[in-house]
Amino acid sequence: MPKIYFDHSATTPLDQWVFEAMKPYFTKDYGNASSMHSFGQIAAKAIDQSRLSIAKFLNCLPEEVIFTSGATEADNIALQGIVKASKINNPHIVTTQIEHPAILEVCRDLEKQGVGVTYVPVTKKGIVKVNDIKRAIKPNTILISVMYVNNEVGTIQPISEIGKLVDQLNTKRKNRIYFHTDAVQAVNYCEMNVNKLGVDLLSISGHKIYGPKGVGVLYIKKNIKLKPIEYGGHHELGIRPGTYNVVGIVGLGRAIELVKVGKKNNQKIKKLRDYLIKEISKKIPNTKVNGDIKNRVASNVNFSFKNAEGESVMLMLDMEGFAVSTGSACSSGSLEPSHVLTSMQIPNDLAHGSLRITLGKQNTKNEVDRLIRILPKIIQRLRQMSPIK
Amino acid sequence: MQYSKIVMDHFKNPHNQGVIKNADGVGETGNPMCGDMMKVYIKVKDDKIIDIKFETLGCAAAIACSSILTDMAKGQPLEKAKNISKADIVKKLGNLPTSKIHCSVLAHEALAEAIYNYQSKVIN
Numbered sequence: 001m002p003k004i005y006f007d008h009s010a011t012t013p014l015d016q017w018v019f020e021a022m023k024p025y026f027t028k029d030y031g032n033a034s035s036m037h038s039f040g041q042i043a044a045k046a047i048d049q050s051r052l053s054i055a056k057f058l059n060c061l062p063e064e065v066i067f068t069s070g071a072t073e074a075d076n077i078a079l080q081g082i083v084k085a086s087k088i089n090n091p092h093i094v095t096t097q098i099e100h101p102a103i104l105e106v107c108r109d110l111e112k113q114g115v116g117v118t119y120v121p122v123t124k125k126g127i128v129k130v131n132d133i134k135r136a137i138k139p140n141t142i143l144i145s146v147m148y149v150n151n152e153v154g155t156i157q158p159i160s161e162i163g164k165l166v167d168q169l170n171t172k173r174k175n176r177i178y179f180h181t182d183a184v185q186a187v188n189y190c191e192m193n194v195n196k197l198g199v200d201l202l203s204i205s206g207h208k209i210y211g212p213k214g215v216g217v218l219y220i221k222k223n224i225k226l227k228p229i230e231y232g233g234h235h236e237l238g239i240r241p242g243t244y245n246v247v248g249i250v251g252l253g254r255a256i257e258l259v260k261v262g263k264k265n266n267q268k269i270k271k272l273r274d275y276l277i278k279e280i281s282k283k284i285p286n287t288k289v290n291g292d293i294k295n296r297v298a299s300n301v302n303f304s305f306k307n308a309e310g311e312s313v314m315l316m317l318d319m320e321g322f323a324v325s326t327g328s329a330c331s332s333g334s335l336e337p338s339h340v341l342t343s344m345q346i347p348n349d350l351a352h353g354s355l356r357i358t359l360g361k362q363n364t365k366n367e368v369d370r371l372i373r374i375l376p377k378i379i380q381r382l383r384q385m386s387p388i389k
Numbered sequence: 390m391q392y393s394k395i396v397m398d399h400f401k402n403p404h405n406q407g408v409i410k411n412a413d414g415v416g417e418t419g420n421p422m423c424g425d426m427m428k429v430y431i432k433v434k435d436d437k438i439i440d441i442k443f444e445t446l447g448c449a450a451a452i453a454c455s456s457i458l459t460d461m462a463k464g465q466p467l468e469k470a471k472n473i474s475k476a477d478i479v480k481k482l483g484n485l486p487t488s489k490i491h492c493s494v495l496a497h498e499a500l501a502e503a504i505y506n507y508q509s510k511v512i513n
């Protein structure tokens with residue numbers, strides 16, 4: 001039975017070209033990029049090259065690119081680092097209710113340390129309103145952090161609008177507000193020019209863009225004062241110490257270069273996704289699509305099937321070779337439905353039957369057709385088992 | 390998190406799944422935590438469960454617990470079936486992930502409800 005991967009928001013397969021670019025740095029060019037001898041210099045050159053590619057992609061300066069171990073670390077440095085450097089004694093952060101745990105859990109911890117945090121809700125379609133962000137801002141607000149694309153429902157947040165708002169407000173404020181976005185799920189699909197977005201800080205991860213795991217980037221606009229949260233050597237301007245993950249950094253640079261090439265796949269991915277939505281909605285009664293239908297990335301669809309529990313659907317699909325994911329309370333460990341679906345005011349019984357399918361560049365119409373054939377049978381079977389009809 | 394092979398087998402091919410049309414006792418429980426629902430139907434003769442069926446809306450563990458519970462209760466005297474505990478269910482399934490133990494509580498309670506439903510009818 002062929003295995004079919006429909007979980008590209010969880011992670012993506014490593015691109016063959018990325019793998020090729022990384023290969024020499026495992027066994028041949030293994031130098032420590034901080035060493036002055038030739039071994040080190042080869043590694044240092046590779047890192048410079050990657051940094052340049054990323055800077056070009058983001059339209060920023062190379063020294064504004066800080067390599068991290070991934071987006072979680074980038075988010076941690078952004079939030080904690082800004083708070084640590086702030087001279088305000090009761091700082092306040094504005095974020096949304098639908099952020100990734102790499103933001104939400106940092107905020108919860110900062111709250112324990114006395115930082116004020118406002119978690120702005122989103123609309124039923126899963127998009128935050130710029131005006132709601134505006135209303136949450138206080139005189140002591142030092143940072144706004146809003147994700148670019150939501151990982152569960154794929155909705156695109158109004159980042160450049162918030163960027164404009166922050167710019168406007170900053171001209172009249174005593175203390176400047178910084179604007180951070182976790183752009184992990186946006187890189188393949190959205191505008192990534194940091195000037196157009198108006199962001200001061202931006203997080204990226206390698207493994208969501210056909211690059212390697214364990215590497216990411218934090219873009220930090222020049223002259224922004226941010227204190228490190230870990231201490232060690234002088235790497236990355238002292239903001240993120242630690243021996244360079246050369247293989248990972250090379251892979252990330254190559255993956256970023258390929259994003260442009262990959263953009264031509266987006267139309268194909270979108271077509272497949274729209275076809276999937278149309279067919280599944282037709283074939284399975286009581287199906288709902290969660291999240292704004294237009295304002296979402298091409299890869300994502302998030303369904304809710306009434307009276308079919310998401311983990312069961314996912315496991316039955318797994319037995320048929322499909323990899324997908326769910327926001328059901330049963331699969332969460334905490335037994336609470338996904339915070340994203342809850343914030344969107346999706347009733348618990350619908351969140352219970354939620355299923356996220358995220359396509360990638362290698363998926364084919366054949367694979368989607370197989371899912372369209374099999375999923376209705378699975379939902380029907382589970383509904384037939386349910387006491388609620 | 391991973392399920393035992395026994396759990397997966399019951400999930401794939403649940404035993405005694407369905408409805409008993411004129412059941413002698415019906416028990417229904419729900420889990421407000423994650424929104425699961427379980428319904429157990431029993432047919433009783435000479436204080437023994439001669440037939441049992443279940444309907445469940447829930448995760449793989451919930452379905453497996455329902456399935457194995459019906460196996461364990463079938464043919465048993467009511468008093469014995471009543472005593473099937475959640476620990477018995479978990480053990481029979483070759484263990485459950487910690488976050489899934491509550492699914493066995495659901496199964497235990499649904500059966501207890503069905504037996505109570507039957508007994509209260511008989512008394513009246």
Ligand code: FES
Nearest residue numbers: 330423447448451
């Ligand atoms: S049915 Fe929800 S966790 Fe088992």
